[in-house]
Amino acid sequence: MSEAATAMPILTDSEIYDSIVAAILDHRLAPGTKLGEEKLGRAFGVSRTRIRQVLVRLAAEQIVVITHNRGACIASPTPQEAHEVFSARLLIEPPLIKAFVSAADTPRLHALQHTLHQEEQALHDGDWRAAVRLSGDFHLQIAEGAHNATLEKILRELVSRTSLIIMAYDTPGKARRESHTCGCDEHEALFEAILARNAREASRLMKRHLQHLLDQISFKAREEQQTDLEFLFARS
Amino acid sequence: MSEAATAMPILTDSEIYDSIVAAILDHRLAPGTKLGEEKLGRAFGVSRTRIRQVLVRLAAEQIVVITHNRGACIASPTPQEAHEVFSARLLIEPPLIKAFVSAADTPRLHALQHTLHQEEQALHDGDWRAAVRLSGDFHLQIAEGAHNATLEKILRELVSRTSLIIMAYDTPGKARRESHTCGCDEHEALFEAILARNAREASRLMKRHLQHLLDQISFKAREEQQTDLEFLFARS
DNA sequence: TTGCACTGGATTGCATACAATCGAGTGCAT
DNA sequence: ATGCACTCGATTGTATGCAATCCAGTGCAA
Numbered sequence: 001m002s003e004a005a006t007a008m009p010i011l012t013d014s015e016i017y018d019s020i021v022a023a024i025l026d027h028r029l030a031p032g033t034k035l036g037e038e039k040l041g042r043a044f045g046v047s048r049t050r051i052r053q054v055l056v057r058l059a060a061e062q063i064v065v066i067t068h069n070r071g072a073c074i075a076s077p078t079p080q081e082a083h084e085v086f087s088a089r090l091l092i093e094p095p096l097i098k099a100f101v102s103a104a105d106t107p108r109l110h111a112l113q114h115t116l117h118q119e120e121q122a123l124h125d126g127d128w129r130a131a132v133r134l135s136g137d138f139h140l141q142i143a144e145g146a147h148n149a150t151l152e153k154i155l156r157e158l159v160s161r162t163s164l165i166i167m168a169y170d171t172p173g174k175a176r177r178e179s180h181t182c183g184c185d186e187h188e189a190l191f192e193a194i195l196a197r198n199a200r201e202a203s204r205l206m207k208r209h210l211q212h213l214l215d216q217i218s219f220k221a222r223e224e225q226q227t228d229l230e231f232l233f234a235r236s
Numbered sequence: 237m238s239e240a241a242t243a244m245p246i247l248t249d250s251e252i253y254d255s256i257v258a259a260i261l262d263h264r265l266a267p268g269t270k271l272g273e274e275k276l277g278r279a280f281g282v283s284r285t286r287i288r289q290v291l292v293r294l295a296a297e298q299i300v301v302i303t304h305n306r307g308a309c310i311a312s313p314t315p316q317e318a319h320e321v322f323s324a325r326l327l328i329e330p331p332l333i334k335a336f337v338s339a340a341d342t343p344r345l346h347a348l349q350h351t352l353h354q355e356e357q358a359l360h361d362g363d364w365r366a367a368v369r370l371s372g373d374f375h376l377q378i379a380e381g382a383h384n385a386t387l388e389k390i391l392r393e394l395v396s397r398t399s400l401i402i403m404a405y406d407t408p409g410k411a412r413r414e415s416h417t418c419g420c421d422e423h424e425a426l427f428e429a430i431l432a433r434n435a436r437e438a439s440r441l442m443k444r445h446l447q448h449l450l451d452q453i454s455f456k457a458r459e460e461q462q463t464d465l466e467f468l469f470a471r472s
Numbered sequence: 473t474t475g476c477a478c479t480g481g482a483t484t485g486c487a488t489a490c491a492a493t494c495g496a497g498t499g500c501a502t
Numbered sequence: 503a504t505g506c507a508c509t510c511g512a513t514t515g516t517a518t519g520c521a522a523t524c525c526a527g528t529g530c531a532a
Contacts, residue, residue: 037514047487048514053292060296062389069493071514084386091331091387150320151327153298154390273484283517284484305484305523 016044016054024063024074024163025136026129031076031168035064061157063164075164079219082165086214089158092151093139093210094203097190099146101199108145109195115141116191120184131184136163138187162213171218186212252280252290260299260310260399261372262365267312267404271300297393299400311400315455318401322450325394328387329375329446330439333426335382337435344381345431351377352427355420367420372399374423398449407454422448 023029035055037048044051055072058064066072077085104112115137122130136159143152186209193202259265271291273284280287291308294300300308313321340348351373358366372395379388422445429438 036512038512049486049488052514053289056289056292057296060293062386069514081386084384087384088386088390091327095327148320148323150298150317150324150394154324158386272482274482285516285518288484307484 011044011046013050013054013057016046016050017057019044020054020058021063021160022133024160025133027132027163027167028129029074031074031164033074035072035074037071061160063157063160075161076168077161077165079169081161082169082217082219083214085158085161085165086210089155089162090207090210092155092158093142094206096143096146096148096151096155097194097202097206098199099148100142101194101197101202103147104145104194108141112138112141112145112191112194116184116187119187123184132163132166135184135187165217169217169219171216247280247282249286249290249293252282252286253293255280256290256294257299257396258369260396261369263368263399263403264365265310267310267400269310271308271310273307297396299393299396311397312404313397313401315405317397318405318453318455319450321394321397321401322446325391325398326443326446328391328394329378330442332379332382332384332387332391333430333438333442334435335384336378337430337433337438339383340381340430344377348374348377348381348427348430352420352423355423359420368399368402371420371423401453405453405455407452 020029020035037051037055040051041048055064055066059066059072063075064072065075115134119131119134119138122128122134139159140152140156143155146152186205190202190205190209193205256265256271273287273291276287277284291300291302295302295308299311301311302308351370355367355370355374358364358370375395376388376392379391382388422441426438426441426445429441
C-alpha cells in the first residue's frame with residue numbers, strides 16, 4: 001500500500017502503467033479491485049492528475065473500468081468477454097507464430113528458450129506468480145519476434161485480459177498443478193516446432209494450446225455464486 | 237476552429253472523442269495536424285483537463301501521438317505501420333464476415349444495405365467525404381454484426397488508422413474516382429455474398445478487397461518528396 | 473551570408489483547490 | 503423491527519494556476 005512513497009525521484013507515466021499491468025500479469029491485482037486515485041497517488045508518490053491519465057489509458061485498453069463519479073476498478077471480464085478474448089487470440093496468435101518461425105534469429109530463439117527454462121524452474125520451485133507471468137511472456141516474445149508492432153500491442157492487451165479471466169474463472173484450488181500453469185509442456189512443444197522451423201505444426205500447436213487454456217477455465221465460479229443465491233431464495 | 241464554443245450545454249468525454257474520430261474518418265483531420273489543448277478546449281467549450289483525457293485515450297489507440305512537452309498531433313503512419321494495419325485487418329475481417337454471415341438477422345442486413353446505398357449515392361453526388369466515411373461504416377457494421385465486441389473495438393481502431401493511411405499515401409488527385417473510394421463495387425459484391433449466405437465466398441472477397449485497398453495505396457507519396465529533395469541537393 | 477547564443481511568447485506538465493456526487497451510517501416514523 | 507429521509511465523510515470531476523519547456527525570431531559575431 002505504501003510501497004514506493006519514498007526515495008523515487010521521478011516516475012514516468014509509462015512506468016506507473018507498467019507497474020500496474022505487471023501486477024495484473026502477476027495475479028497480484030484481482031478483478032474488481034478498487035483503484036482509488038489518491039491511494040495510488042500515494043503509492044507512486046505522484047498526484048492524482050498523473051494517476052488519472054494512466055487510468056484513462058488502462059480503461060481504453062479495457063483493463064480497468066471507469067464508472068462516472070465512482071472511479072476505477074480492475075475489469076471483471078464476463079464469460080462473454082472471456083470467449084471474445086480467446087477467439088481473438090485464436091485468430092491472431094497462429095499467424096504470429098508462423099511469422100516468428102520465418103523471421104526469428106538465433107538470439108531471439110535463445111531468449112525464448114531462456115524464458116521457457118525460467119518458467120519450468122519457477123514451476124518446479126512452486127513460484128506460482130513467476131510461472132504465470134513467464135507463461136505470458138512466452139506468448140509476448142513470440143509476438144515481438146513476428147515484427148508487427150500493431151498486432152503485438154493488440155496481443156499485449158489480450159494477454160493482460162487473459163490474466164484477469166484466469167483470476168476470475170480459474171478452477172479454484174484443486175488441480176492447479178496440472179492445469180494451465182503447466183501449459184509448460186505445451187510451450188515446450190511449441191518451442192520444438194519453432195526450432196524445427198515447422199511453421200504449420202507450430203500454428204497447429206498454438207491453436208490447440210489456446211483451446212486447452214479456454215477449456216481449463218470453468219465458468220462455474222460465477223454460476224456457483226448464482227446457484228447459491230438461488231438456494232437462498234428458495235429457502236426464504 | 238471556433239466551431240461549437242457557444243450554446244452547447246454539456247459535452248461528455250465520449251462525445252468529444254467521437255467528434256475527433258469522426259473528423260478523421262471524414263478526412264477532415266489530416267495526419268500530422270497539431271492538436272493544441274487550449275485550441276481544442278475552446279472548440280468544444282471545455283477546459284484543457286478534459287481535452288487532455290481524450291487525447292490520452294486517442295494516444296492509447298495510436299490515433300494521435302503525444303510527445304513530451306510538445307503536445308499531441310494526429311498520427312502519421314509510416315509505410316511499415318500501414319502494412320501492419322492491413323495485415324491485421326486481413327487477419328481479422330475475413331473471419332468477422334464469416335461470423336456475420338452466420339449471425340446476421342434481417343434488420344441488420346437491411347441496415348447494411350442502407351449503408352451501401354448511401355455510399356453509392358454519396359459517390360454519385362460527388363460527396364467524397366461522405367463516401368469515405370460510409371465505406372468505413374460498411375466494414376464496421378459487419379464487425380458489429382459478428383457479435384464480438386472485442387474484435388469490433390480492435391477493428392474500429394484499425395479503420396481509423398486506415399483512414400490516416402489513405403490520407404497520407406493515397407495516389408494524389410488523378411484516378412481518385414476509380415480508386416478505393418469506389419471499392420463500392422467490391423462492397424456490393426460482398427453484400428451479394430452475404431445475402432447468399434455464402435460465408436466462404438464472402439471471406440474470399442473480403443481478403444481480395446483489403447488487398448486491393450492496400451495495392452491502391454502508393455507509398456511513393458513520401459518517396460517523391462524525398463526524391464524532390466534529392467533533386468534540390470543535386471542542383472545546389 | 474552563415475552560424476550561434478539569447479530572449480519572449482506560447483504551450484505543455486503537473487499539482488492543487490473547489491464543487492459535485494456517492495453511499496454508509498444515523499435517526500425518526502411507522 | 504422495517505423502511506425511509508437525511509446528513510456527513512470520503513472520493514471523484516473539473517477548472518485553474520504556476521513552473522518548466524519549447525521554439526521562433528532577433529541580434530551579434532565571424
